Each structure stands twice: as C-alpha cells, then as structure tokens.
Amino acid sequence: MGKLFWLAIAIPLVLTNSVAAFQWYQYEYHHFNETLEAHESISSSSLFQSNTLFVGLTLIHTAAAKGAVCLDGSLPAYHLHRGYGSGANSWLINLEGGAWCNSITTCVYRKRTRHGSSTFMENQIPFTGIMSNKPEENPDFFNWNRVKLRYCDGASFTGDSEDKAAELQFRGQRIWEAAMEDLMSNGMGFADQALLSGCSAGGLATIIHCDEFRSLFPSTTRVKCLSDAGLFLDVMDISGGHTLRNLYTGVVGLQGAQKNLPQICTDHLDPTSCFFPQNLIASVRTPLFILNAAYDSWQIQSSIAPPSADPDGYWHDCRLNHAKCTTSQIQLLQGFRIHMLNSIKEFSRSNKNGLFINSCFSHCQSERQDTWFAENSPIVKNKAIAVAVGDWYFERSGVKVIDCPYPCDNTCHHLVFRS
Template sequence: MKLLWVFVFMGLLICKWVEGFENANVTDMHFVEGSAFYNRPLLVGLTLINGATAKGAVCLDGSLPGYHLHRGWGSGANNWLIQLEGGGWCANIRNCIYSKRTRHGSSVFMEKQIPFVGILSNKAEENPDFFNWNRVKVRYCDGASFSGDSQNAAARLYFRGQHIWSAAMEDLMSQGMRYAKQALLSGCSAGGLASILHCDEFRELFPRTTRVKCLSDAGLFLDALDVAGRRTLRNMFRAVVSLHGVPKNLPRSCTSHLNPTLCFFPQYLISSVRTPLFLLNAAYDTWQIQASLAPPSTDYHWNWVDCRKNYARCSSWQIHYLQGFRNQMLNSVKRFSRYRKNGLFINSCFSHCQSERQDTWFAPNSPHIGNRGIAQSVGNWFFDRVVGIQAIGCPYPCDKTCHNMVFQ
C-alpha cells in the first residue's frame, strides 16, 4: 500500500512538472532586434482522426486523437516531418484519471490551434532545412509514449497509444505521406522516447527509395540511481509498462533478452534501432533532475530544493553528482555512436526539448558545439552533408551558449 501511494504521489508530481516545464523561464538569452523572434508564429488547426474509434484508437477518456498538419510547398511538397508530442506518463489509475481531464488525456481539452515554431516553423530564417516540408504535430493523449494497448473498464480509461500511433500514420498516409521522398520522425520528451520506439515501424511505412530517419529530442531517459540510492524512474516505468499493456509493443530485439521495463529505457534500445537515429539531449536534462534524480520523494532533507529549480544554486557536491549523471549519459551512447548512420548532439546545458523552442533550435545565439548549432547539425546529418555527426559538449560550466531553464 505504501508503494502504491508513492506511485500516486510521483504521478501527480509529474503532471505538475509537465505544467512547470511549459511555464519555465529561460536564462542566458539575448534577443536580437528584428530577428525571427519578433515574427508571429504560424498557428495550425487541430484535425481529429475520424474513424479512429472503430480502430480502437482513442485518448485516455475515449475521445478522438488528433494532429496538426501544415502542408509543404515547393521543393518540400513531397517531404514529411512528423513531430510526436510529449507530456510525461501516467503510471496509476488515479494519475490517469487526472490526465484524462487535461489535454494530455483528451482531445476535448486540446488547443484548437497551436503555434508551429522551431523544427515546425514555416520560415526559412527559423528552420532552414524543413520550413517548406509537410509538418505534422501528433498530439499526445495516451500517457505511455504511444505504446499502450489495454483499458480499465471500471475507471473508464483507455490505454491505446499503439492504436493511436497506427491510426495517425494511416490517416497521414492517406493525406499524401505515402508519396514522401524524404521523411523524418521526431519527438520531444515522452514523444522523443516514442520516436525511438516507433522508428523502425516508421521506416517500414515507406519504400526503400525514400530517405527515412528519426530524431529523439530529450528522450534519452536513463535508468539511473536517484539521490537516495533508489531507482525512481525504473519503478515508475515498471508501473507504466504494466498498467498500459506495453510489453507486446516493445521491440523484440530488446525483450528477447531484457525484461519489458528495461526495454522502455532508450539506453537499452538505441543500438538495435536499424533506421538512422539522431539523439539530441541536454547532458543535465532538467526533467530528469527534477523527476528522476532528485525528486521530492527521495530528497528527505530538502537539500535539492534550490538546485532542482535553478542550476546556479547547486552546491559543488551537487554539481559533482550531476557530472556523474552526464558521464552515465555519455557511456550509454558509446555503442550507438559507433554506427556512422547515427548522430549525436549532447550539450552540457540545463534544458529539455531544444528542437521545439525557437531560441534553441535556430536563432542568432542558439546553443552551439564547436561552430555548429542544433538545426545545422540535424540538417547536416539528415541530408548526409557531413558524415558522422558526433557532437558532445564540454562539461558545465564551460559551455557559454546554453539557454538554461530556471523554474519558479
């Protein structure tokens, strides 16, 4: 019973953290007069997937799933970029009931229009390689990274993430994606995990002549010890995988030798993904610091309260601990990075989801490693302009290009 209440507590905290990330302040930003930041972003309407219910593809509350599509033109008319939305996970019935009353569990509460910025921008000066592609944001409303297949009749909860993925892809194929010359599957956070889980499935949708690759932004969740010496995230992922019926949809290349919970962690999956994959991640991922490494449930003496919210308030021993986490992240991608088809951009920033924000994706002072920023690195990798994109930044505090997140 005690363990159950820990999961409930963690689930509700994660919902609050997701809300907090959406309202976080970003420091170290210098806006340039007349720059792309002063342009109004394109607003794109929500399309519900009609007929999805008959396919078992519904949100947590049983409502229709949806996406936002802006058509490509010119040289990008036959190219497609799919962005899978993130938003945490729900690991227990109480948390999922909470989620189904939000936009992360029901299309009833989704915004009818959302701004397309960063990798989804329609402006060449903000998104030089993908601005005129068909660009799609698939909304996240299943609570398990588009991978579940179960339900709870008593609570009227539908865990149908895998069905939502399939229905969305089928609908987009009918919208012209089947004729794609080039296609990129991307995602941020829980959507970044989903882009890894579904990468090879995405590849199979297209003929071999189509250039198909995948991008995971802030999706490299590590199976790491927290500050109390426990595995908070592993325990939560175990609950998610069990509740949502995820095991049947995990890659067999992993489940054939590891248990399903471990196969929900990207570090155990990435080396077996056959399709070219790019990992974009902050070495000090702020979500993982707050929810996995030093969550309140393990911070018994409240030593991490200030550090969790503001990296500048971390003590020397806390920074040392976070350097160990960075080392774990770099060790987890060693085998993955040996394959030249794959790409890496791991900067030593306190951030989360850098492809969806204009200031970090492509701007006059966006984060760089060496002389290349994030958008340029991803573009060079996707179009094979540079072979072997393996960009890893030096440890904190030497990177002066970061746009670090600070929480109220």
C-alpha cells in the same frame, strides 16, 4: 531579455494550475507533472513573434472504428501544415511529449487534461523551432509537410489495454497506427523523404517507433528519426531508490505496453528495461539522431532528485537553478553526464547515427525557437542544433558532437524555475 520575459510569465501560471490540481492525484505524480508542465510552458511560450504560425487541430475520424482512442475514449488528433515547393513531398512527423501515467489514479486525472483527451486540446498551437514555416527560423524543414501528433495515451504511444471500471482506454499503439494510416492516405505515402521526431516522452516514442516508421515507406525514400530529450536513463535517485524505473514499471504493466516494445529487446530484458532508451538505441536499424542536454533538467527534477527522495529539501534550490548547486551536487550531476555518454557509446559507433549532446541544464531544444535556430542559439563545435540536424539528415557531413563538461559552454539557454 526575451528569455527572462517568458520565464517570468510561464512559471507562475504553471504553479497556479498545479496547486489547484493537487487534490486530484498522488504526490509523486503531482511532482512529475508539475515539472513537466513547467518545462512545457517554457517551451510553448518561447519567444513568440507576432507572425508565429498557429495551426489548427484535426481529429482522426477513422480512428474510432479501430479502437484508437485517447484515455477517455475521445478521438486522437494532429495538427498539419502543408508543405510546398521543394518540400511538397517531404514529411516531418513530430510526436508530442507529456510524461506518462502509471496507475488508475494518475490516468483518471490525466484523462481530464489535454494529455488524455482531445476534448481539452487547444484548437490551435504554435509551430516554432523545427516546426516553423520560416526559412530564417528553420532552414532545412520550413517548407515540408509538418505534423504534430498529439499525445493522449500516457505510455509514449505503446499501450494496448483498457480498464472498464475506471473508463480508461490505453490505446497508444493503435493511435500511432491510425495516425500513420491517415497521414499515408493524405499524401505521406508519396513522400520522397521523411523525418520522425519528438521531444521528451515523444522523444522516447520516436525511438520505440523509429523502425516501424521506416517500414511505412519504400526503400527509395530517405527516412530518419530525431529524438530530442528522450534519452531517459535508468539511474538511482539521490536516496538510492529508482524513482523513474518504478514509474516505468507501472506504465508498462498497466497499459499493456510489453507486446508493443521492440522484440529484439524484450527477448532478453524485462519489459521495464525495454522502456528505457539506453537499451533500445543501439538496435534501431533506421538512422537516428540523439539530441539531449547532458544535464537534462526534467531528469534532474524528477528522476535524480525528486522531492520524494529529498525529504529535507537539500536539493530544492539546485533542482530549480543550477547556479545554486553545491560542489558535491555538481559532482553528482557530472556523474549523470558520464553515465549518459557511456549509454550512447555503442550507438555512436554507427556512421548512420548522429549526436548532439550539449552541457546545458535544459529539456526539449528542437521545438523552441531560441534553442533550435536563432542568433544566440546553443552551439557545439561551431554548429547550432538546426545546422547539426540538417547536416546529418541531408548527409552534408557526419555529426557526432559532444560538449565539454559544465560550466565550459557559455552558449547554453539554461532553464531556471521558480519555487
């Protein structure tokens, strides 16, 4: 009943906002962000309790001198809730998601939103799921120092360039560095254990910056990374095109991300390929956990079957609700799942890495309370997501769980969208 309630409230608001915004930006970017905002609205409104913790915004005042600013030149920011007791010297850094911008037009639009300017960011945000301060909601990390680093650059914290004519600053890499420096001086430098996490574009950023994060700490500090819904795949869309690759090419080129992508990848692949996680994960030296839905709903809507690749609307209903997919559409999506599993084969051979791939139509499961840890949370091999991540992080057991193909899992919290 709870899920139906928040779905009903979230989606109409998203669609109203997206229709009003249509005049500002190109059709394809409109679709990318409409689906993004729909996913975020569902996630951010997931089963709030009356006692949900809301955490205030902190601007990073030292960032301006380093040129570490949002797209519009405003200061970057984070939300910090201090740890206590056994978690006083433990730090969880969560990188906010929010898609990307790949052209002057789309970045100019973005700088007028909370994903491009701290001027538009909420003064307080809820901490749920892996960010919760309640042991019954977040058994392993509830009393850690927990930080949500806001995302206002549009290139997963990798860009470093500018466009003076459009008054755009592409400073994601500098924001990352300034934020880490600020947090290190505010206690993180004394951490005895740390976890870098992120969802969606933040999950991609987690993979890209994982080894950089490890390098901040002495070898005695336990440091690991968790990428949630960040395994974006380089696949053809239903028309035979490469919608996501085309987007990433624009992001990397416009924002000057090439020099900040892992050199072990750029030494032998083109920069766009090195923005795809499947080409990065096997070379990440720091222990990394991949949490992903096998039928990632954002990738279905925006990479596999975007409206631009489906002019006749054959995929319209399937995009919004998996239960309305035809047999042939499900077959294609089974192929996407197989592609995902093949992309993690080498990565999964390392004992230090962890996996939780469930056969759900979902996106971002660590920050939603209902999917992270609740009475009816998704389960694979008797493990809820929070338990799997905790077992892996604290090395209570190795965790590499991969679900059977859809529709065998009846614990999923599938996302359903209104047109």
